[in-house]
Amino acid sequence: MASLWFWIVAVMVVAYVVLDGFDLGSGAIYLLAAKTNDERRRVLRAIGPVWDGNEVWLIAAGGTLYFAFPQLYASSFSGFYLPLMIVLWLLILRAIGIEFRAHIQAPVWQDFFDVVFSLSSILLAVFFGVALGNVVRGVPLDSSGYFFEPLWTDFKLGPQTGILDWYTVLIGVIALVTLSAHGSYYIALKTDQDLGRRARGFALLCWPLQFFLTFSALVATYFIRPEVMTNYANHPIGLLVPVVVIASLAVMLWANPKGKEKLAFIASSLYITFLLVGAAFALYPVVLPARDHQYDLTILNTAAANHGLSVGLVWWTFSAVLAIAYFVFVYRTFRGKVQVGEGHY
Amino acid sequence: MDDALLIHRLHFAFTATFHYLFPQLTMGLALLIVILKTIALRRNDPVYNEATRFWGKIFGINFVLGVVTGIPMEFQFGTNWSAFSRFAGGIIGQTLAMEGMFAFFMESALIGLFLFGEKRLSPKAHWWTAFGVFIGSWLSGYFIIATDAFMQYPVGYYKAADGSLQLSSFWAFVLNPWAGWQYAHNMCGAATTGAFVMMAVGAFYLLSNKWSAHARVFVKTGVIVGCISSVLQVFPTGDSQGKMVTDLQPVTLAAMEGLFHGRPGAPLVILGQPNEQQGRIDNPVEVPGMLSMLTYRRWNAHVRGLDAFPKEDWPGNIPLLYYSYHIMVGLGTFFIAISVVSLLLLWRGALFNARWMLWILMLTMPFPYIANTAGWMTAELGRQPWLVYGLMRTADGYSKLVSAGNAMFTLIGFMGMYLVLGILGLFLLWREIEHGPVTAPLSNLQTAEAK
Numbered sequence A: 001m002a003s004l005w006f007w008i009v010a011v012m013v014v015a016y017v018v019l020d021g022f023d024l025g026s027g028a029i030y031l032l033a034a035k036t037n038d039e040r041r042r043v044l045r046a047i048g049p050v051w052d053g054n055e056v057w058l059i060a061a062g063g064t065l066y067f068a069f070p071q072l073y074a075s076s077f078s079g080f081y082l083p084l085m086i087v088l089w090l091l092i093l094r095a096i097g098i099e100f101r102a103h104i105q106a107p108v109w110q111d112f113f114d115v116v117f118s119l120s121s122i123l124l125a126v127f128f129g130v131a132l133g134n135v136v137r138g139v140p141l142d143s144s145g146y147f148f149e150p151l152w153t154d155f156k157l158g159p160q161t162g163i164l165d166w167y168t169v170l171i172g173v174i175a176l177v178t179l180s181a182h183g184s185y186y187i188a189l190k191t192d193q194d195l196g197r198r199a200r201g202f203a204l205l206c207w208p209l210q211f212f213l214t215f216s217a218l219v220a221t222y223f224i225r226p227e228v229m230t231n232y233a234n235h236p237i238g239l240l241v242p243v244v245v246i247a248s249l250a251v252m253l254w255a256n257p258k259g260k261e262k263l264a265f266i267a268s269s270l271y272i273t274f275l276l277v278g279a280a281f282a283l284y285p286v287v288l289p290a291r292d293h294q295y296d297l298t299i300l301n302t303a304a305a306n307h308g309l310s311v312g313l314v315w316w317t318f319s320a321v322l323a324i325a326y327f328v329f330v331y332r333t334f335r336g337k338v339q340v341g342e343g344h345y
Numbered sequence B: 001m002d003d004a005l006l007i008h009r010l011h012f013a014f015t016a017t018f019h020y021l022f023p024q025l026t027m028g029l030a031l032l033i034v035i036l037k038t039i040a041l042r043r044n045d046p047v048y049n050e051a052t053r054f055w056g057k058i059f060g061i062n063f064v065l066g067v068v069t070g071i072p073m074e075f076q077f078g079t080n081w082s083a084f085s086r087f088a089g090g091i092i093g094q095t096l097a098m099e100g101m102f103a104f105f106m107e108s109a110l111i112g113l114f115l116f117g118e119k120r121l122s123p124k125a126h127w128w129t130a131f132g133v134f135i136g137s138w139l140s141g142y143f144i145i146a147t148d149a150f151m152q153y154p155v156g157y158y159k160a161a162d163g164s165l166q167l168s169s170f171w172a173f174v175l176n177p178w179a180g181w182q183y184a185h186n187m188c189g190a191a192t193t194g195a196f197v198m199m200a201v202g203a204f205y206l207l208s209n210k211w212s213a214h215a216r217v218f219v220k221t222g223v224i225v226g227c228i229s230s231v232l233q234v235f236p237t238g239d240s241q242g243k244m245v246t247d248l249q250p251v252t253l254a255a256m257e258g259l260f261h262g263r264p265g266a267p268l269v270i271l272g273q274p275n276e277q278q279g280r281i282d283n284p285v286e287v288p289g290m291l292s293m294l295t296y297r298r299w300n301a302h303v304r305g306l307d308a309f310p311k312e313d314w315p316g317n318i319p320l321l322y323y324s325y326h327i328m329v330g331l332g333t334f335f336i337a338i339s340v341v342s343l344l345l346l347w348r349g350a351l352f353n354a355r356w357m358l359w360i361l362m363l364t365m366p367f368p369y370i371a372n373t374a375g376w377m378t379a380e381l382g383r384q385p386w387l388v389y390g391l392m393r394t395a396d397g398y399s400k401l402v403s404a405g406n407a408m409f410t411l412i413g414f415m416g417m418y419l420v421l422g423i424l425g426l427f428l429l430w431r432e433i434e435h436g437p438v439t440a441p442l443s444n445l446q447t448a449e450a451k
Helices: A002-033 A037-047 A051-068 A070-079 A081-103 A107-137 A166-190 A193-224 A226-234 A236-255 A261-283 A306-333 B003-043 B046-079 B082-116 B123-152 B170-174 B177-207 B212-248 B250-257 B290-296 B318-347 B355-363 B366-383 B404-435 B444-450
Strands: A286-288 B157-159 B165-167 B268-275 B280-287 B386-388
Touching: A002 A037, A002 A051, A002 A107, A002 A166, A002 A193, A002 A261, A002 A306, A037 A081, A037 A107, A037 A166, A037 A193, A051 A070, A051 A081, A051 A306, A051 B046, A051 B082, A070 A081, A070 A286, A070 B046, A070 B082, A081 A107, A081 B046, A081 B404, A107 A166, A107 A261, A166 A193, A166 A261, A193 A226, A193 A236, A193 A261, A226 A236, A226 A261, A236 A261, A306 B082, A306 B165, B003 B046, B003 B123, B003 B177, B003 B212, B003 B366, B003 B404, B046 B082, B046 B212, B046 B404, B082 B123, B082 B165, B082 B170, B082 B386, B123 B170, B123 B177, B123 B366, B123 B386, B177 B212, B177 B318, B177 B355, B177 B366, B212 B250, B212 B290, B212 B318, B212 B355, B250 B318, B250 B366, B268 B290, B268 B318, B318 B355, B318 B366
Parallel strands: none
Antiparallel strands: B157 B165, B268 B280
């Protein structure tokens, strides 16, 4: 039962990163890719009807983590106190950047919210990567099952790690590049003319970086935590992960210049999905590794009792079907390239 | 009280109080918008359609602020109250996750369609999006109330071997009797805020001789809904909740009412200052026997005072609890008075010309916010010193490894952030009110000025 919930939460996190990832990425390239007011409005109209729903996956994943693995929720949220609070502030700034810009048609007002939106998107992408880096690297949990990390110490992987060290910053940069590319593919898919062309160019520019950083991250991860290979060695099915990752990278490179925007976006989504699935596969059944492995948090020592998990499965399945139905409906309603004119933003 | 505990409590109190300024209007307006939209559809009346669109804009700004201030609430259980989360997360995590899965997905999908989809959708389909936003926001309210109800009156749980609480009965937990009345009471409060805001804006337009046709719709709808909700607020919802507190949290009742010594025929204190040192109310204005009547339905019933309970189980801040409760009740009574008088004037056809009453309606706007805030303070201060009533004390629930310094850093950060949000929100709302419900032809002059 706990294993099932591990994968449910993992799927929800993946859904969040893939979906909100493209609007975060759109924000990251926003200032450079969209030059005129008209282009900026088209970017905002491309993500406007969906960003809020995408972000709900974060809240829903958080809530699901809370009741399925209360101990993990308690330890990780209090241990990552400072970066989480910064993430919250960035989420607030980003939301008002998107939503308040359109209320006043004055250049000073709009320029201000443009910068707020883009900077907060960039920093959020980095912080989400850093968070993943922390989970893979491990944190200084002790026998109480809690830890607290300062934002940074000496950027080395010593006994007293900070949230930011060379490894987590590397993962943060990868997240930024990956989501920028992801956002570029989305904007290329949703817009045309100069803006669409520029977005495609951005994606092309990101590709070698993505390729190079993906491999350096794999090497670095193996270097700091060799045990990530254990699950792959024991369950060869896991080798599908690197195969799909490499294949989707190749598809992106091939599809983008050919103007197959949908295919490129799908490849980018698969690439992100399988990077995260690969990380989850490597960790399982550990959910938060400790620097000292006897204090690892695993699905077994953090899950709620069985009755709660079984009941949860009933309503969760029902609500997930509803949620998917809403998403299909909204994305269908707002399908196609965006035009400026009718509506908000 | 130790520093870290105090700051963690202030952190939650500040962010929750600021957050709830927005959902109460969201939930109230969602109901009112459905009412306006229904009338618009039935009568095919352009004024009602324009009224719906105008309140949709106000709703949109308010909704964004509610969303962005709401996300931190979901996180703070883990960041600031990790011991509590480990203890009770297996249970209250259920309702919080359900809020996300059922309510937030629904709202996020429909809000965009409601605000920007009017041209793409048929009038009926557009009505359904408004209705869906209403259901989503009211559902969200229920999950939060059910979560709070567990903390006030835990049911449907068992204590596991590791000391944590685990779910034993899903339905007992979700249909907690405490949640039923608290929800009804809370939603009446939200409807009151929505109604009073709507009538205040209408009164402002009437007093300024602008958009009179729309203003009359606002005032009329607001007065009728406000009258119903403010009456329901006291009876039966407030009354039933009071009885629940009497039965299940008697020490809270004693502290709320400022009853230091138990006695038969206990008086109801209307005004006065609790004096903890002397164990009495200073300068009391009381109704003899009334508290006994309200709680046990007998004039001479014995009501237990604070002296009947060990001091370590008393709510920590008795004066603040007492004042919150009295402000809530006092304002609630005031809302009934002015909405009943307004309704009478409306019935006689005199309200729209009664400038004195319109002034009162306009100036009353901030008070439902104060009353709702005071109501929540009563509920949560009254729960003290418990975090989960009878099971975990507040002092044992916070994150021990998050130091006072770090918690204060983020508290100050939130204060600064929310100050800016508040100013921005008021500024944008004021602009919408100034622009008014129709852009043409009445406000041509104004848009010309703006350019």
